Amino acid sequence: MRILQIIDSLAAGGAERMAVNYANALTTKVEFSGLIATRLEGPLLQQLKANVTYHFLNKKGSFDLKAVFRLKAFVKLHKITIIQAHSTSFFTGFLLKLICPSVQLIWHDHYGDSEFLHKRPIKILKIVLPFFSGVISVNQKLKHWAKEQMHFNNTIYLPNFTSDENTTQGKTVLKGIEGKRIVCLANLREQKNHFLLIEVANKLKVSHPDWTFHLVGKDNQDAYSTALKNSISELGLEDTVFIYGAKSDIFTVLQQSTIGILTSQSEGLPVALLEYGLHKMPVVVTAVGEINSVIQNGVNGCMVPSQESELFYIALIQLIENENLRIQLGDSLYQTVLETYSEQAVIIPYLNWLQTTILK
Secondary structure, three states, X not given: OEEEEEEOOOOOOHHHHHHHHHHHHHHHOOOEEEEEEOOOOOHHHHHOOOOOEEEEOOOOOOOOHHHHHHHHHHHHHOOOOEEEEEHHHHHHHHHHHHHOOOOEEEEEEOXXXXXXXXXXXXXXXXXXXXXXXXXXXXXXXXXXXXXXXXXXXOEEEOOOOEOOOOOOOOOOOOOOOOOOEEEEEOOOOHHHOHHHHHHHHHHHHHHOOOXXXXXEOOOOOOHHHHHHHHHHHHOOOXXXXXXXXXXXXXXXXXXXXXXXXXXXXXXXXXXHHHHHHHOOOOEXXXXXXXXXXXXXXXXXXXXXXXXXHHHHHXXXXXXXXXXXXXXXXXXXXXXXXXXXXXXXXXHHHHHHHHHHHHOO
């Protein structure tokens, strides 16, 4: 098999991380593994292995036909047999299929607002999906949606996975006191609900002032970001909550952190949670999306209902005040990730699915 991942950008997001993870993992499993960023590059470019064939398409718009023909030339040159289009790059894959019908298309659906699937735009998907041979869904809700709403039968649920390889040299130095840092890996956008984090931080500043919060993720410098920063300033949390923007050296960031959190109001299966687990970090997370398929409350992490700042605060205090509990939950989450959400656990059924349904 000769497989190409395509993704719109290499910003530090979950879908982008998975495109990179698949490209890296397949280098030792198939004849050819490549990755194309269609519109923008970004910090995750540094995480690509040297033996992944990479190309930046520099696509300027939805119907940039010159870019599509450049993509066709790349596909022909490297004799690509399968294209795995992540998230919104499905449209680029569709345009390629029109002029290169021999290639097999897979759509990797990373839709994060799986709590609000009824609001999802579907007109364009109904047009393009008949040109695809398969759909990978990152949670069971998306798989059900593909079958029931899109009437697409060859869909498989494959959880996100993470890798323990540190391919990026660490530069980021977190502020705060060692052993008292709480990290949140999440791009600054409404779905991630950082305002819940701010509520919790405001409580923690009073009860445990030495502990600090570290927000790592893409900052779009938009209204959400501005409102978040204003809230930090108004509450006097400048020495409690720190914003770093997107970082490529996540391994280094997590090495400096003690507790991992996610305050999301909607999720698919967040890669950040798996990265916390791989670093044996205790977590406090909200019960949204596929998170409750990973976390058993009190067994391998702490999970609370979405929007419940008081319950989130209480769970966080439990971890802060009990080092043994932190170790126990962190070790347990590590085992969960290894068994179900590791590269090996996902790539084997993925390749089997390709062989039996795509290349049959």
